[in-house]
Amino acid sequence: MTDDLQSYTIDPEREPDEREDIRDLLAKCGLDYETGVEAFVVFRRKQRLMACAGLEKNIVKCAAIDPELRGEALGLKLLTEVSHLAYERGHSHLFLYTKPDCVEFFRACGFYLLAEVPGLVALMENTPIGMKTYCDGLKRLRRPGAVIGAIVMNANPFTRGHRYLVERAAAACDCLHVFVVAEDVSLIKYRDRYALVAEGIADIPRVMLHHGSEYMVSRATFSAYFLKEKGLVENCCTAIDLLIFRNHIGPALGITHRFVGTEPFCRTTFKYNADMRHWLRDDVSPAPAIEVVEIERTQSEDVAISASEVRRLLAADDFNRIRRLVPAATLELLETKYRVPRSSAA
Structure with missing residues (x-):
């Protein structure tokens, strides 16, 4: 039964104890903790963490359910709660990464397969018509x-x-x-x-x-x-x-x-x-x-032209060299909008 489960949202950066419990559950399920996750929906039974799902922008990550509860229809509740959280944050189109052997589980929760690397990873989205x-x-x-x-x-x-x-x-x-x-x-x-x-x-x-x-x-x-x-x-x-x-x-x-x-x-x-x-x-x-x-x-002065080199020169405020690598429109934009103040560049 899932009626006795309590659900709520946590900020992993501000709640280290909750974060460590999530790490433990993910490890138990063979998953890694992702530091980019901005919020988690968690389900607890009394003091024990039973399920979690993280959200980074519009991507569902770190979704895990304690193996003891996988037959109790908690998956749909978990995905529903994290979808509501995403919607509150302005995201209605969601993506989800999972293992290929979990695709059918998440399909039953309203996600649809986009691509799969057999045996390793699958990407799903929460609409049948997005792609x-x-x-x-x-x-x-x-x-x-x-x-x-x-x-x-x-x-x-x-x-x-x-x-x-x-x-x-x-x-x-x-x-x-x-x-x-x-x-x-x-x-x-x-x-x-x-x-x-x-x-x-x-x-x-x-x-x-x-x-x-x-x-x-x-x-x-x-x-x-x-x-x-x-x-x-x-x-x-x-x-x-x-x-x-x-x-x-x-x-x-x-x-x-x-x-x-x-x-x-x-x-x-x-x-x-x-x-x-x-x-x-x-x-x-x-x-x-x-x-x-x-x-x-193509090259300039026997060195391949690259955007990374332009960014390096921009940080150094070296527009004499930048002008050799970019068209006039790019040069003008960098000078007017992205130029680093000399005090900062020094």
Whole structure:
């Protein structure tokens, strides 16, 4: 029976005793505690913690039920409570990460499978039409051609290197779809990044620019909250994101090729590019394979142009060097909106 259970919400940063109880329950269930969780819904029987579910923005994490209660229909109550908490915080569209063997359990609680890495991780959402609605919108933008390309860029900020990549890719395509990552956690705000890309590639033929979405390089498609073997974390994070692209986004637009620039600086991006070949091209999905094309980065003074280098120079207030790496619009934006005060840069 669950009638004698008490439920309430806690802030894990302010309630360390509750946080430790949650850690213990998660460990008992073979899960890891995720430090990014902002709030937990917990269920207790007397003083004993019996269930918990965490929320980070619109992502449900660290959901666990004591094995003794798994036959008592507590799952639906737990997910209902955490959904109410999310709604109170302004989130109605929720994502949930779980183990593949728990997919049916969460399906019964109103979540629907988006992508799965067999034996490791599954990503679900709380609507049966979220992905379909998104892809239906993309289908209306589909263009004919034998070579349909795609680039997904963060452009933090947009550089001459990004421009070069789009030029090279567009020249090889009948149509090139460019997506700007929408997750707003970068130094340059999404609105500014999108505007810079739009201006920077406006004159390149056969290019269609798209806003990013929660289904592409976002908090939702990258999570490692429950993997105890940390060596598996990066593999699973990239796999979910790339499988969603291959299984849903690619077919909606008829994408045949995905273009990336070589990555000599950022380890995360380097690994993501390497993983693309496996998850987009190899026989790991019934969806059509997508060829991955890596284009050598353009250089300035014998060094590959990178957004990370621009950010480093911005922190140092070195606009003499920045102007060699970025278009005029990017330079103007950085000078007027993102320049670090000299007293802070010193």
